[in-house]
Amino acid sequence: MKRENFSEWYLKTIFDNELAEYGPIKGTIVFKPYGYRIWEKIQKYLDGEIKKLGGQNVYFPIFIPESFFNREKEHLEGFSPEVAVVSYAGGEELIEKLIVRPTSETIMYPIVAEWIKSYRDLPLIINQWTNVVRWEKRPFPFLRNTEFLWQEGHSFHSYHQDAKRMVFNALEMYTQTYQRYLGIYGIAGKKSASEKFAGALDTYTYEVLMPDGKALQGCTSHDLGQNFSKVFSLRFQDKGGKLKYVWQTSWGFTTRSIGALVAIHGDDKGLILPPTVSPYQIVIIPIIKKTDQRQIDQYIANLVKRLNNYDIYIDRSDKTPGYKFNYWEAKGVPLRIEIGISEVKNDIVTCFRRDNSQKFKLSHQELAKNLDDIFDEILNNLFLKSKKYTENNIYLIDDYALFKKVINRKRGFFKIFWCENYQCEKRIKDETKATSRCLPLNSPEEIGKCIVCGKSAKHRWLFAQSY
Amino acid sequence: MKRENFSEWYLKTIFDNELAEYGPIKGTIVFKPYGYRIWEKIQKYLDGEIKKLGGQNVYFPIFIPESFFNREKEHLEGFSPEVAVVSYAGGEELIEKLIVRPTSETIMYPIVAEWIKSYRDLPLIINQWTNVVRWEKRPFPFLRNTEFLWQEGHSFHSYHQDAKRMVFNALEMYTQTYQRYLGIYGIAGKKSASEKFAGALDTYTYEVLMPDGKALQGCTSHDLGQNFSKVFSLRFQDKGGKLKYVWQTSWGFTTRSIGALVAIHGDDKGLILPPTVSPYQIVIIPIIKKTDQRQIDQYIANLVKRLNNYDIYIDRSDKTPGYKFNYWEAKGVPLRIEIGISEVKNDIVTCFRRDNSQKFKLSHQELAKNLDDIFDEILNNLFLKSKKYTENNIYLIDDYALFKKVINRKRGFFKIFWCENYQCEKRIKDETKATSRCLPLNSPEEIGKCIVCGKSAKHRWLFAQSY
Numbered sequence: 037m038k039r040e041n042f043s044e045w046y047l048k049t050i051f052d053n054e055l056a057e058y059g060p061i062k063g064t065i066v067f068k069p070y071g072y073r074i075w076e077k078i079q080k081y082l083d084g085e086i087k088k089l090g091g092q093n094v095y096f097p098i099f100i101p102e103s104f105f106n107r108e109k110e111h112l113e114g115f116s117p118e119v120a121v122v123s124y125a126g127g128e129e130l131i132e133k134l135i136v137r138p139t140s141e142t143i144m145y146p147i148v149a150e151w152i153k154s155y156r157d158l159p160l161i162i163n164q165w166t167n168v169v170r171w172e173k174r175p176f177p178f179l180r181n182t183e184f185l186w187q188e189g190h191s192f193h194s195y196h197q198d199a200k201r202m203v204f205n206a207l208e209m210y211t212q213t214y215q216r217y218l219g220i221y222g223i224a225g226k227k228s229a230s231e232k233f234a235g236a237l238d239t240y241t242y243e244v245l246m247p248d249g250k251a252l253q254g255c256t257s258h259d260l261g262q263n264f265s266k267v268f269s270l271r272f273q274d275k276g277g278k279l280k281y282v283w284q285t286s287w288g289f290t291t292r293s294i295g296a297l298v299a300i301h302g303d304d305k306g307l308i309l310p311p312t313v314s315p316y317q318i319v320i321i322p323i324i325k326k327t328d329q330r331q332i333d334q335y336i337a338n339l340v341k342r343l344n345n346y347d348i349y350i351d352r353s354d355k356t357p358g359y360k361f362n363y364w365e366a367k368g369v370p371l372r373i374e375i376g377i378s379e380v381k382n383d384i385v386t387c388f389r390r391d392n393s394q395k396f397k398l399s400h401q402e403l404a405k406n407l408d409d410i411f412d413e414i415l416n417n418l419f420l421k422s423k424k425y426t427e428n429n430i431y432l433i434d435d436y437a438l439f440k441k442v443i444n445r446k447r448g449f450f451k452i453f454w455c456e457n458y459q460c461e462k463r464i465k466d467e468t469k470a471t472s473r474c475l476p477l478n479s480p481e482e483i484g485k486c487i488v489c490g491k492s493a494k495h496r497w498l499f500a501q502s503y
Numbered sequence: 504m505k506r507e508n509f510s511e512w513y514l515k516t517i518f519d520n521e522l523a524e525y526g527p528i529k530g531t532i533v534f535k536p537y538g539y540r541i542w543e544k545i546q547k548y549l550d551g552e553i554k555k556l557g558g559q560n561v562y563f564p565i566f567i568p569e570s571f572f573n574r575e576k577e578h579l580e581g582f583s584p585e586v587a588v589v590s591y592a593g594g595e596e597l598i599e600k601l602i603v604r605p606t607s608e609t610i611m612y613p614i615v616a617e618w619i620k621s622y623r624d625l626p627l628i629i630n631q632w633t634n635v636v637r638w639e640k641r642p643f644p645f646l647r648n649t650e651f652l653w654q655e656g657h658s659f660h661s662y663h664q665d666a667k668r669m670v671f672n673a674l675e676m677y678t679q680t681y682q683r684y685l686g687i688y689g690i691a692g693k694k695s696a697s698e699k700f701a702g703a704l705d706t707y708t709y710e711v712l713m714p715d716g717k718a719l720q721g722c723t724s725h726d727l728g729q730n731f732s733k734v735f736s737l738r739f740q741d742k743g744g745k746l747k748y749v750w751q752t753s754w755g756f757t758t759r760s761i762g763a764l765v766a767i768h769g770d771d772k773g774l775i776l777p778p779t780v781s782p783y784q785i786v787i788i789p790i791i792k793k794t795d796q797r798q799i800d801q802y803i804a805n806l807v808k809r810l811n812n813y814d815i816y817i818d819r820s821d822k823t824p825g826y827k828f829n830y831w832e833a834k835g836v837p838l839r840i841e842i843g844i845s846e847v848k849n850d851i852v853t854c855f856r857r858d859n860s861q862k863f864k865l866s867h868q869e870l871a872k873n874l875d876d877i878f879d880e881i882l883n884n885l886f887l888k889s890k891k892y893t894e895n896n897i898y899l900i901d902d903y904a905l906f907k908k909v910i911n912r913k914r915g916f917f918k919i920f921w922c923e924n925y926q927c928e929k930r931i932k933d934e935t936k937a938t939s940r941c942l943p944l945n946s947p948e949e950i951g952k953c954i955v956c957g958k959s960a961k962h963r964w965l966f967a968q969s970y
Contacts, residue, residue, distance in 0.1 A: 057614070059564040060571065061601065066614055069559035069629065076560060092536035093543060097526040097650050098634055099587075104527065117594050120566075122603065125587035126638030134528065136589065136603075147524070147533055162536065167565055167634070171593030183564055 042248040063175030063182030073315035099134035114234020145268040178295030186290035199283035206287035219418035225474030237261035249447025251500035257287035307368025311411035323376030453493035455486035509715035530642030530649030540782035566601035581701020645762030653757035666750035673754035677722040686885035692941030704728035716914025718967035724754035774835025778878035790843030920960035922953035
């Protein structure tokens with residue numbers, strides 16, 4: 037069913053397993069406890085990583101005065117079709133309209149301008165965890181929400197070189213988060229001029245191939261150059277006493293990642309969650325017959341005490357074991373442990389891995405000793421699966437007629453030579469709905485011809501239809 | 504200066520020490536890294552406590568359709584003067600206006616109604632950490648902001664008795680947070696009918712006496728009864744199969760607590776922060792003369808390794824030790840450690856406590872061993888100070904003319920007999936600006952006469968001017 041009708045499967049998987057439901061306003065969702073818990077885990081992990089990079093958390097107001105929002109022209113043009121506007125508050129019409137932040141550059145930068153006096157104040161790296169609002173024409177839970185949750189990091193540097201390093205550090209942090217924390221393969225690279233962030237010099241991204249063959253932009257990291265610092269007068273005195281404009285970056289990671297997690301790993305039974313991020317890492321199902329209760333409870337209590345570093349749920353409800361097995365498989369819990377009287381007597385617990393449906397038996401001690409390895413293996417297995425799926429769906433095509441034919445038949449990532457001219461990119465979009473996703477990092481310089489116009493092209497760009 | 508002009512001292516302390524600054528829209532503030540770090544610590548602590556009570560985190564949309572917001576009449580009346588309204592989004596006028604949440608009852612409850620089918624689904628305890636917007640006529644940083652951050656907990660029960668227990672559990676959690684985490688004394692009690700939350704049966708509060716003699720409502724915990732469940736059709740099937748309305752509570756704790764922290768503990772030198780919540784618990788100031796650098800650095804490295812559970816800042820800047828002492832005292836760091844060559848040679852570090860200006864010397868080992876006790880002592884000392892200040896400013900007065908005279912001369916908490924009739928409460932407010940703050944928990948039943956009308960009154964209520 038995932039294969040036949042991805043959208044339907046995806047919605048059913050999200051709703052049935054209580055990650056989220058629709059909010060009353062089109063495009064909004066409610067994060068239910070099971071879904072929000074995933075976000076809390078991602079937040080905790082990523083917040084630690086941001087702090088390792090020197091980031092300090094802050095909070096700026098959600099309302100941006102229209103006059104601030106309008107100052108960077110490209111930014112304004114890019115975002116104005118999707119903003120929500122407050123014009124009435126506290127019982128009266130406001131003199132100036134307020135933009136509900138779609139992103140915070142234009143409220144942060146005029147204020148941070150006052151924080152920076154000299155090169156000694158740089159680099160400055162700040163981050164905030166917030167809600168943002170972007171009015172979506174075609175909303176889809178987690179992947180395109182009118183309101184979503186994210187972190188947005190912003191950094192300020194003396195030299196362009198330092199800012200560029202930050203852009204790559206953030207991109208690398210996100211890549212690691214996808215690969216080693218969420219087990220999701222993707223391709224990191226640079227956006228084309230038409231696809232970059234409104235107001236940036238360059239935007240970098242991590243593109244994930246979804247099960248329906250469409251690309252998902254998993255995060256972004258922007259080299260803002262001095263575009264904003266010139267508009268908002270972000271200047272510093274360098275070592276020689278000269279006033280210079282700062283170099284800036286911004287980078288964000290959103291609750292869209294939960295959608296990727298569902299889509300990439302799940303199967304027809306439901307969710308499959310990596311142990312890193314699953315609300316429960318282990319579910320214990322007691323198999324109790326009449327007189328065994330005390331012994332089994334005692335055994336479970338000892339086991340749980342031993343595994344007290346892990347998130348464990350013991351399902352003591354009055355449902356049948358079979359029902360519980362199905363329920364927790366659908367919920368994606370990576371490891372199930374069954375404990376009945378024979379397990380207690382032999383001190384051998386029966387384990388079941390959600391990712392590969394493997395059953396195995398281990399003693400209490402072996403389980404405790406090997407659990408981290410088992411979890412690493414699960415995460416790695418999920419990652420390799422998603423890598424294999426992606427690699428199996430990358431097409432190198434050099435003929436435009438063929439490209440148009442193939443992309444209609446089977447979607448995927450298409451690596452094609454493109455001259456980097458907007459006209460050709462636009463023609464591809466108009467004729468195939470595919471957009472340029474990125475120029476993969478470290479792409480070798482090649483001698484090629486643009487698939488559309490035949491003019492010389494140095495690189496194969498990644499094209500795909502996208503979310 | 505704190506004593507002479509509290510407001511001026513408070514603003515200077517907040518701004519000079521980089522907790523926050525004004526945002527561009529009246530009533531908003533920007534949380535700077537040092538200020539936001541305090542909120543992060545409070546969040547981490549309180550989130551753990553909420554989870555201990557069985558709370559699960561969720562996230563509901565920030566925009567409430569006007570038709571939802573208007574359904575509970577008392578709630579609507581109470582909040583409509585302070586809401587901000589979105590009527591334009593995504594490039595067009597909206598058909599229905601959207602209220603930016605001032606609190607989330609009216610968006611949550613119609614949705615949670617679908618989550619609850621039977622008594623087995625109860626109790627349900629959910630919580631969210633969000634921003635909220637309430638248009639303030641007289642804003643003041645942290646204490647009354649147009650946009651602030653908070654947690655809002657909501658619970659759903661089969662019986663009124665269970666809901667009431669939750670109301671007190673939440674109040675007790677907040678009381679402990681103020682007393683044992685923030686070191687702030689206050690008085691917990693019940694709000695009068697006119698001061699309770701719009702739509703609640705009863706509201707409970709923790710009232711803190713501020714240095715200017717005004718009361719600050721430190722948190723609220725509401726017994727919502729069945730007011731909202733009847734409006735939003737929150738029903739469950741009880742054990743006998745009968746459909747009944749659920750009993751509800753809601754409770755919140757906000758960034759206002761940071762304002763209390765500044766106001767209660769600070770002095771003319773600046774902030775004084777309890778070790779629980781200070782961004783840095785210890786600042787180490789190396790006192791380096793020429794050739795000692797390597798030995799001192801080595802010694803500090805060992806010490807920091809030993810104290811790796813604590814938040815430590817080593818100030819290696821090129822400022823003088825005297826400058827650094829003043830700087831970190833103003834920042835409120837609870838413990839300063841000075842390390843020069845003589846400290847290294849004798850293995851005796853010089854410590855300075857911010858809360859009582861005590862200096863003392865301890866060996867590396869003694870410090871590590873006693874640090875938790877020292878921190879407990881600091882917290883306790885701050886708490887006792889605030890308790891003493893409050894108790895010294897509680898007045899029991901039974902004569903209305905005297906009350907009016909005293910409250911003009913010196914502000915504080917006034918324990919006065921009140922008949923619980925709105926007319927008398929209103930007359931007090933009109934004539935003295937004082938409002939009823941609460942009926943303290945466990946107030947003994949007494950035989951008294953209302954200070955205004957002379958009719959029989961069973962309790963002394965707490966009255967004060969307030970924020």
